[in-house]
Amino acid sequence: MDITSLTIPELRQKLSSKAVTPREVVDQLASRVEAVDPKLKAYLHLDVEKARAAADVANPALPLGGVPIAIKDVINVKGDPCTCASKILQGYVAPYDATVITKLREAGAVLFGRTNMDEFAMGSSTENSSWGSTRNPWDLDRIPGGSSGGSAAAVGGHEAFAALGTDTGGSIRQPAALCSCVGLKPTYGRVSRYGLVAFASSLDQIGTFTKTVEEAALLLEIIAGYDPHDNTSIDRPVPKYTHSLHQGVKGLRLGVPKEYFIEGIDPEVEKAVRDAIEEYKKQGAEIVEVSLPHTKYAVAVYYIIATAEASANLARFDGVRYGKRAQNPKDILDMYGRTRAEGFGAEVKRRIILGTYVLSSGYYDAYYNRAQKVRHMIAEDFRVAFESCDALLTPTSPTAAFKIGERTADPLQMYLADIFTIAVNLAGICGISIPCGFTSSKLPIGLQIIGPKWGEETMFRVAHAYEQATPWHKEKPPL
Amino acid sequence: MAETSSDSIDVTYVADLARLRLSPGEIATFQKQLGDVLGYVSQLQEVDVSHVSLLGDADLKNRLRADELQPSLSPTEALANAPRQDNNLFVVPKMVE
Numbered sequence: 001m002d003i004t005s006l007t008i009p010e011l012r013q014k015l016s017s018k019a020v021t022p023r024e025v026v027d028q029l030a031s032r033v034e035a036v037d038p039k040l041k042a043y044l045h046l047d048v049e050k051a052r053a054a055a056d057v058a059n060p061a062l063p064l065g066g067v068p069i070a071i072k073d074v075i076n077v078k079g080d081p082c083t084c085a086s087k088i089l090q091g092y093v094a095p096y097d098a099t100v101i102t103k104l105r106e107a108g109a110v111l112f113g114r115t116n117m118d119e120f121a122m123g124s125s126t127e128n129s130s131w132g133s134t135r136n137p138w139d140l141d142r143i144p145g146g147s148s149g150g151s152a153a154a155v156g157g158h159e160a161f162a163a164l165g166t167d168t169g170g171s172i173r174q175p176a177a178l179c180s181c182v183g184l185k186p187t188y189g190r191v192s193r194y195g196l197v198a199f200a201s202s203l204d205q206i207g208t209f210t211k212t213v214e215e216a217a218l219l220l221e222i223i224a225g226y227d228p229h230d231n232t233s234i235d236r237p238v239p240k241y242t243h244s245l246h247q248g249v250k251g252l253r254l255g256v257p258k259e260y261f262i263e264g265i266d267p268e269v270e271k272a273v274r275d276a277i278e279e280y281k282k283q284g285a286e287i288v289e290v291s292l293p294h295t296k297y298a299v300a301v302y303y304i305i306a307t308a309e310a311s312a313n314l315a316r317f318d319g320v321r322y323g324k325r326a327q328n329p330k331d332i333l334d335m336y337g338r339t340r341a342e343g344f345g346a347e348v349k350r351r352i353i354l355g356t357y358v359l360s361s362g363y364y365d366a367y368y369n370r371a372q373k374v375r376h377m378i379a380e381d382f383r384v385a386f387e388s389c390d391a392l393l394t395p396t397s398p399t400a401a402f403k404i405g406e407r408t409a410d411p412l413q414m415y416l417a418d419i420f421t422i423a424v425n426l427a428g429i430c431g432i433s434i435p436c437g438f439t440s441s442k443l444p445i446g447l448q449i450i451g452p453k454w455g456e457e458t459m460f461r462v463a464h465a466y467e468q469a470t471p472w473h474k475e476k477p478p479l
Numbered sequence: 480m481a482e483t484s485s486d487s488i489d490v491t492y493v494a495d496l497a498r499l500r501l502s503p504g505e506i507a508t509f510q511k512q513l514g515d516v517l518g519y520v521s522q523l524q525e526v527d528v529s530h531v532s533l534l535g536d537a538d539l540k541n542r543l544r545a546d547e548l549q550p551s552l553s554p555t556e557a558l559a560n561a562p563r564q565d566n567n568l569f570v571v572p573k574m575v576e
Contacts, residue, residue, distance in 0.1 A: 322560035376535035
């Protein structure tokens with residue numbers, strides 16, 4: 001019996017009927033990793049013995065009892081490495097658990113491996129990892145997307161049942177689309193960021209990679225909620241998201257923003273998304289065209305705000321309290337300058353420079369303050385759009401997975417990979433990417449469903465209705 | 480409106496502010512690449528933002544709590560990742576002559 005292709009509810013059924021033990025689950029998953037990860041390179045650290053030990057004491061009665069979950073290497077797990085795919089954190093051992101990790105442990109999950117990513121979550125292809133690129137399970141010559149590319153490839157390649165990732169500008173939804181899995185970015189404040197290494201604090205949100213929408217709903221029930229350790233988490237009840245999945249879309253109004261069907265979008269991607277919209281019509285949803293007039297400014301706003309926040313957040317990597325320190329510094333400035341030069345990769349340096357520049361004296365008003373104002377206008381666009389619809393339907397990414405190396409020389413081209421996902425982070429709302437087909441060369445295509453703040457229940461319901469009517473999520477990559 | 484042409488970013492100066500020592504090669508590459516990015520983001524100048532406040536219409540309030548001692552890392556745990564430590568302290572190069 002190959003259990004690695006099971007969904008979490010299917011796996012739990014096998015665990016509770018004792019058809020399989022938690023240790024056997026870890027062993028089979030480890031065998032799958034051994035077989036496919038030399039090709040995919042999705043994992044950075046995997047301590048199978050530790051996972052076995054956790055499996056041996058797992059309680060199958062708990063909601064995730066004995067279920068292995070992979071974790072993006074940007075979330076602190078006590079006693080384990082957490083490198084953010086950066087040389088500057090080589091050798092760092094997390095001294096505490098992130099709140100999402102505490103919650104997963106309490107739900108009985110077995111923490112299984114840390115996944116590869118763009119360094120400090122800065123990138124759209126996982127090529128910015130200091131430890132080498134992850135490959136797309138559907139075509140090993142192509143990128144898995146990023147920055148959570150390791151989590152996406154692991155779930156898409158069935159070497160993880162589910163994984164946590166983080167989404168600052170699309171870093172969950174875009175790789176999920178490119179690897180044919182379900183990628184969830186919850187509303188800002190829904191999930192605690194305590195223990196997540198910060199990139200852009202006003203945009204970062206932890207979310208999930210799964211094979212199905214139901215699993216995303218299940219995991220969000222577990223990881224969501226107010227946390228006194230994160231003052232931006234919001235004290236609101238966490239609904240039973242799995243209970244409202246099956247209500248269908250009849251009577252819902254689904255908006256299609258005209259600004260998301262633009263020149264430059266791959267015709268095969270556009271067709272798959274248009275077909276998905278037709279499917280919703282067939283199921284009884286009302287489709288309405290809406291306008292988000294400031295969409296075209298989202299990438300520009302993002303690269304000012306995200307880099308500004310990153311330049312401040314990454315100031316903590318100074319060679320004093322943790323991580324790498326340059327050898328034989330002659331004074332404190334020499335230590336800072338060389339530690340950071342040796343520890344950070346090119347993209348991180350680029351963003352620190354850009355972020356420092358837009359916050360510097362004389363440029364602050366022109367760049368940072370102006371970007372903040374346009375950010376409010378983008379959020380207002382969504383607020384107005386959601387007055388006339390319950391959720392929005394868009395492509396997740398303008399193209400399918402591109403070739404490794406294709407965009408590394410041109411940062412701006414790389415930034416435009418996130419053109420359809422970034423505005424959701426700027427507005428602090430929720431989004432999910434689900435599989436909606438393949439290109440003629442069998443590369444996955446993603447449909448993005450966007451909900452308003454705290455609109456996860458309806459968003460899941462919309463996602464689930466399409467998923468149940470289509471075969472895409474059941475396809476397995478040719479590994 | 481500040482100058483935002485592609486040659487306006489002085490990478491050497493900004494890198495110094497950011498405590499980041501760059502090689503001459505990196506400076507030249509970043510100068511070009513960040514010039515492109517700044518050219519792209521300069522489109523924000525065409526947006527009329529005169530009616531928007533910096534904080535938007537967000538209903539933001541400070542979250543206050545009692546200043547009470549909570550469980551936290553022990554000195555040993557807090558220092559465990561330090562590149563250099565001594566006597567429960569982080570050790571850095573001499574800063575004051």
